[in-house]
Amino acid sequence: MRKGVFITIEGGDGAGKSTLIEKLSNTMLQRGSSIMVTREPGGIPIAEQIRNVILDTGNTKMDARTEALLYAAARRQHLMEKVVPALEHGEFVLCDRFVDSSLAYQGYARGIGMEDVWSINQFAIQDIMPDLTIYIDVSPEEGLARINKAEVREINRLDLEKLSFHEKVREGYMKLLQQFPDRIVLVNGEQSPELVFADVLLAIDQRFAGFYATDVKY
Numbered sequence: 001m002r003k004g005v006f007i008t009i010e011g012g013d014g015a016g017k018s019t020l021i022e023k024l025s026n027t028m029l030q031r032g033s034s035i036m037v038t039r040e041p042g043g044i045p046i047a048e049q050i051r052n053v054i055l056d057t058g059n060t061k062m063d064a065r066t067e068a069l070l071y072a073a074a075r076r077q078h079l080m081e082k083v084v085p086a087l088e089h090g091e092f093v094l095c096d097r098f099v100d101s102s103l104a105y106q107g108y109a110r111g112i113g114m115e116d117v118w119s120i121n122q123f124a125i126q127d128i129m130p131d132l133t134i135y136i137d138v139s140p141e142e143g144l145a146r147i148n149k150a151e152v153r154e155i156n157r158l159d160l161e162k163l164s165f166h167e168k169v170r171e172g173y174m175k176l177l178q179q180f181p182d183r184i185v186l187v188n189g190e191q192s193p194e195l196v197f198a199d200v201l202l203a204i205d206q207r208f209a210g211f212y213a214t215d216v217k218y
Contacts, residue, residue, distance in 0.1 A: 003090035005208055006083070006129075008098040009200075011136035012169050013159055014143025015189045016196065017096050020136065023197050024204075028092055036086045039096035041074035044081045050074040055156035062157075068106040068117050075099065076124040084128065098130060100176055100184070105158070108172030109165055129183070132207050134200050135173055136189035140166035 009017045021037060028035045041051040053059065054070050075098070086093050099121045107117035138146075140163055147159055177184050185203045189196055 002087045004087040004093055006087055006093045006095070006131050007204065008095045008100070008130040008133045009136065010097060010100045010104075010133055010173065010184075011189060012138060012140060012143045012166055012173070014146040015136040015138045016146070016193065017136060019193065020197060020200060021094055021096055024200065025094060027201065028094075033092045034090065035092040035094060036082070037094045037096075038078070038082055040078060040098055040101065041071055043078045043083075043095075046081075047074040047078045050077075055158065057155070057157050057160060059157060060160075064106060064110040064112055067110070068102060068112060068120055071102050071106065072120045072124040075102075075121065079125060079128060095130075098133070099125060100133060100135075100173070103176060104169050104172030108175065109168035114172070114175070131183075132204065133180070133184045134203060135177065135184055135186050136196065136200075137170075137173070137186050138189040140170055142190055 009021055011017050025035055025037045040047070041054060042048045050070050050073060054062075054067060054074075083093055083095065099118075102117050102121055103114050106112050107114035144159075144163065144166065147155070177186055187196060187199045187203070191199070
């Protein structure tokens with residue numbers, strides 16, 4: 001039985017998800033929450049190996065449907081091996097990306113179709129969906145500019161896509177926001193990091209006020 005809370009953080013490349021997740025994790029730990037932080041694709045050895053194949057800059061010939069299937073395969077293994085057990089133990093699971101990424105990137109931006117990609121992922125996740133998804137919205141121009149300025153972030157295959165691809169990704173996310181307004185919350189990612197964090201934490205507190213202590217100031 002699912003006892004924990006499953007929260008996913010979504011956004012285009014350069015949205016600042018990694019920094020945000022680290023700060024959220026630290027705050028929840030201070031509150032005494034049992035939290036597990038993970039990412040997609042990856043999080044476990046098998047899925048990390050698939051991640052390396054997907055994001056390898058040398059794999060420019062990868063077919064769009066192959067890409068979608070690889071993401072779904074990594075997602076399945078990650079869920080069964082790491083996410084589901086944590087939820088069953090009552091943990092707070094904070095995941096960098098989930099199925100919405102596949103719908104926006106492969107379904108919409110690659111032009112496969114959101115319905116087809118959703119069908120692939122339904123087989124993989126068996127109706128296991130996040131309790132809350134935070135979408136960090138930044139313009140593609142801003143996101144790519146941040147990536148180019150970063151000194152430690154490794155450039156991957158998706159970063160090499162043209163601006164028009166990243167614009168399509170953002171359009172895909174906007175469609176998902178319209179489709180799942182009760183699950184997905186948009187946060188302006190072009191605010192200061194402090195304001196982004198405050199907005200995200202507020203969204204979490206409003207949804208899960210009784211799940212953990214909320215007496216830590218932020």
